[in-house]
Amino acid sequence: MAVKVVFLHGIGDGDPRAGWLEGLNRGLVQAGHDPIDRADTFAPRYSSILSTEGIGAKMPAPTYRVKDDSAARFEFARRQARIQRDLGLTSTPSGFGAHVLPEAPLNTLQGFAIGNLSAFDLTQVRRYVQNEPLRGAVLRFLMDQDYADEIVLIAHSLGSVIAIDFLDHLPEHVHVRRFITIGSPAASPALHQGSERLLKRFPYARVDDWSNVFNPRDIVTGGRGLASLFPAAQDFAIDIGNLEHGSGAYLGHPGVASLVAQIVYPSKDVALTRSGIAVRLTDSQASVLLMLYYGHAVARNIKNQEVAAKYLGALRLRQDQIIAEIEELATVGQQPLAEELHQLVDGKLPPVPLLWELHEAVGELVVLAFTNAVDPYEIDVEQAPMRAISEVTFAMGFSTDVGSKVLRAIEDVQKSLDRRGGVPWGRVLTAAAGVALLAAGPVGLIAAAPAAAAGAAAITGGLAAFGPGGMVGGLAMLGGLAGAGAAVATSAVTGGGGEAQPALDLKALVLRVSVEYARKLLDLPFDQNLWYQLADTETRTAAQISRFEAFNSPNSPTLTMLREVKDSLTRLMTFVIEQGLAPRAIAAGENYQVDGNEPDRIAIN
Structure with missing residues (x-):
C-alpha cells in the first residue's frame, strides 16, 4: 500500500x-x-x-516554509x-x-x-x-x-x-x-x-x-x-x-x-460513456455553460492578479459542483449527455453554444450581467463584468455593438433607480434599501429531489439555485427571458408572490425592464405589457404599506423596505414611459391610475 x-x-x-x-x-x-x-x-x-513529570525540550522550528501557498x-x-x-x-x-x-x-x-x-x-x-x-x-x-x-x-x-x-x-x-x-x-x-x-x-x-x-x-x-x-x-x-x-x-x-x-483504496474514475447518438443541449444546460464561459471571461478581465486568482479559485468550486451534478445525471439518472457536457467533465471548457436568436441572447446577456458566477462568494472585480459581457456577446455570434447596448440598458435602468448615479460593476447593484440585484446566483444544471426509497436521488433537468437566494422567486426567470415575448417565469411577478416578496418582485422587474429596453435599443420587438406588471406590483406594494402603517412603528424595517421598493417601482414606471416602452395610451396620458377591478387595464383621467 x-x-x-x-x-x-x-x-x-x-x-x-x-x-x-x-x-x-x-x-x-x-x-x-x-x-x-x-x-x-x-x-x-x-x-x-x-x-x-519533568520531561521537556525546546520547541522545534516549523518545517513548513512555503511563502506563497495561495494557489494551494x-x-x-x-x-x-x-x-x-x-x-x-x-x-x-x-x-x-x-x-x-x-x-x-x-x-x-x-x-x-x-x-x-x-x-x-x-x-x-x-x-x-x-x-x-x-x-x-x-x-x-x-x-x-x-x-x-x-x-x-x-x-x-x-x-x-x-x-x-x-x-x-x-x-x-x-x-x-x-x-x-x-x-x-x-x-x-x-x-x-x-x-x-x-x-x-x-x-x-x-x-x-x-x-x-x-x-x-x-x-x-x-x-x-x-x-x-x-x-x-x-x-x-x-x-x-x-x-x-x-x-x-x-x-x-x-x-x-x-x-x-x-x-x-482509490476507485478509478469511471469515464462517462458516450451513446454515439447526437444529444442536444437543453436550454437550461446551454445557459449553465454560458454562465461558466461568462465567469471565465470575468476572471480573464480582472486586472489585479491576486483578485483574479481568488475569483478563478471560487469559480472552479462552482464548476466542480456542476460537473458533479452532470456525473450524477448520467449515472443515477441514466440520461445521455450532450458532447459539450462530456467536454466539461473531461476538464475542458466547451465553446459557447450558438443556440440563441438575437432577441433571446439579449435576455441571457442581461441575466448574466446581474449574475455573480461565484455565488455565494463576493469578490469586487471592478469593471471586469462589463468587458466580459462584450466578450461573451462575440462568442455567442453577435457583434460587440449588441453587448454595448445591453450594458447601456443596464446602466440607464440603474441610474434611474440610484440617486447617486453610476453602476458599481463588480460589486452590488441596489434598487432599493436592502435589495441587492447582483449576486443573483448562477443557474444550476439539475435539481435533485429528496432521495427515493431505493436511495437514488431523483434527478430532473431544469433550473436550480446554488447558494442562498440563488435564482429563486423573482430571479428564477432566465429560461423565461430567453423565450418569445419575455414571459417572466415567476409567480411573484405574475400575481402569486407580491404580497410576500416585494423585493423579489422588484428584482424580477428590474431585469425585465433592462431586457425590454435593450431590445428596443437594438430595434427588436419588445413587450409593452411590462408597464402593466409594474403598475400592478406598485399597487400591491402600496396596499401592503397601508396595512402595515396602521400597526407598525413608523420606522420599522419592513415599512422602510416597502417604501423603498415602492419608490423604485415608481422610478421604473417613469423610466418605462420616458424611454417609449409603455403603451401609447399610457405615454399620452398626463395622469393615470390602476383600475382596481381590472389591474390589466388602465383608466386615463
Missing part, C-alpha cells in the same frame, strides 16, 4: 492493542473494502512523555467541497450533547467517567497546550520517527491537539493526503487560556484536506466542531451513541471509514 495510515492516540496507554485499527477495519469491511494490515499503519506512542489554498478548498458532496454528513449537532455545557470536560465534570476514560484525565490535554517544554518534547519525538512520503493522518482526542500542532512540523518530505481528527477537544476555550493558539498558519501546500468528525453527545468534544477556531477544518457531526468517545467507535462509522478508503 503506497499510502501509510498514521494514527496519533489520545490519553492513556497509547492503545497498544490497536483498537483504533480494529474499529476502522470493521467500518471498511462493512463498506465492502479489504481491511488494512497493521504493517501498513504507524502509530507512535508518546504516552510515557505525557505522563512523566484554492485547491484545498476545492477538495474540501468535494468531500462535503461525497460524504453527505451534516456539520450541525442535534440531540442532547455536551454542546450545552461546553466547558464541562475540563472543569465541572472532573469525576465523570466515559468508559475507561475519566474526564479528570483531560487535564493532560490542557497540560500539553500550556506546557511548552512538554509540547516541545512530544513534537521532537514525533519529528524523529520514520514516515512514508504520503500518509493519511488520523488523530483522536488529545492526539488531535498534538496533530494540529504537528502539521507544520512534519518532515519536509511528508505529504498528508488526508487529515482526519475524531473526538477532538481542540476548540474548547479552556484549553487555550494562558497559551498561544496552536497552528498559527495552516500548511495548505502540505495537507490536502482536513475533516473533523465529532459526536455531539461526546462530552470530550464539548459537542462542538473545530472550524470556529481552525478555519481550515471542515466539521462533520455523527451519532455513535450517548457519551461515546472511543476511537474504534468513531472509525467504525461508515462515513469516517469511507474518508480513509477514498485515499487508501
Whole structure:
C-alpha cells in the first residue's frame, strides 16, 4: 500500500492493542473494502512523555516554509467541497450533547467517567497546550520517527491537539493526503487560556484536506466542531451513541471509514460513456455553460492578479459542483449527455453554444450581467463584468455593438433607480434599501429531489439555485427571458408572490425592464405589457404599506423596505414611459391610475 495510515492516540496507554485499527477495519469491511494490515499503519506512542513529570525540550522550528501557498489554498478548498458532496454528513449537532455545557470536560465534570476514560484525565490535554517544554518534547519525538512520503493522518482526542500542532512540523518530505481528527477537544476555550493558539498558519501546500468528525453527545468534544477556531477544518457531526468517545467507535462509522478508503483504496474514475447518438443541449444546460464561459471571461478581465486568482479559485468550486451534478445525471439518472457536457467533465471548457436568436441572447446577456458566477462568494472585480459581457456577446455570434447596448440598458435602468448615479460593476447593484440585484446566483444544471426509497436521488433537468437566494422567486426567470415575448417565469411577478416578496418582485422587474429596453435599443420587438406588471406590483406594494402603517412603528424595517421598493417601482414606471416602452395610451396620458377591478387595464383621467 503506497499510502501509510498514521494514527496519533489520545490519553492513556497509547492503545497498544490497536483498537483504533480494529474499529476502522470493521467500518471498511462493512463498506465492502479489504481491511488494512497493521504493517501498513504507524502509530507512535508518546504516552510515557505525557505522563512523566519533568520531561521537556525546546520547541522545534516549523518545517513548513512555503511563502506563497495561495494557489494551494484554492485547491484545498476545492477538495474540501468535494468531500462535503461525497460524504453527505451534516456539520450541525442535534440531540442532547455536551454542546450545552461546553466547558464541562475540563472543569465541572472532573469525576465523570466515559468508559475507561475519566474526564479528570483531560487535564493532560490542557497540560500539553500550556506546557511548552512538554509540547516541545512530544513534537521532537514525533519529528524523529520514520514516515512514508504520503500518509493519511488520523488523530483522536488529545492526539488531535498534538496533530494540529504537528502539521507544520512534519518532515519536509511528508505529504498528508488526508487529515482526519475524531473526538477532538481542540476548540474548547479552556484549553487555550494562558497559551498561544496552536497552528498559527495552516500548511495548505502540505495537507490536502482536513475533516473533523465529532459526536455531539461526546462530552470530550464539548459537542462542538473545530472550524470556529481552525478555519481550515471542515466539521462533520455523527451519532455513535450517548457519551461515546472511543476511537474504534468513531472509525467504525461508515462515513469516517469511507474518508480513509477514498485515499487508501482509490476507485478509478469511471469515464462517462458516450451513446454515439447526437444529444442536444437543453436550454437550461446551454445557459449553465454560458454562465461558466461568462465567469471565465470575468476572471480573464480582472486586472489585479491576486483578485483574479481568488475569483478563478471560487469559480472552479462552482464548476466542480456542476460537473458533479452532470456525473450524477448520467449515472443515477441514466440520461445521455450532450458532447459539450462530456467536454466539461473531461476538464475542458466547451465553446459557447450558438443556440440563441438575437432577441433571446439579449435576455441571457442581461441575466448574466446581474449574475455573480461565484455565488455565494463576493469578490469586487471592478469593471471586469462589463468587458466580459462584450466578450461573451462575440462568442455567442453577435457583434460587440449588441453587448454595448445591453450594458447601456443596464446602466440607464440603474441610474434611474440610484440617486447617486453610476453602476458599481463588480460589486452590488441596489434598487432599493436592502435589495441587492447582483449576486443573483448562477443557474444550476439539475435539481435533485429528496432521495427515493431505493436511495437514488431523483434527478430532473431544469433550473436550480446554488447558494442562498440563488435564482429563486423573482430571479428564477432566465429560461423565461430567453423565450418569445419575455414571459417572466415567476409567480411573484405574475400575481402569486407580491404580497410576500416585494423585493423579489422588484428584482424580477428590474431585469425585465433592462431586457425590454435593450431590445428596443437594438430595434427588436419588445413587450409593452411590462408597464402593466409594474403598475400592478406598485399597487400591491402600496396596499401592503397601508396595512402595515396602521400597526407598525413608523420606522420599522419592513415599512422602510416597502417604501423603498415602492419608490423604485415608481422610478421604473417613469423610466418605462420616458424611454417609449409603455403603451401609447399610457405615454399620452398626463395622469393615470390602476383600475382596481381590472389591474390589466388602465383608466386615463
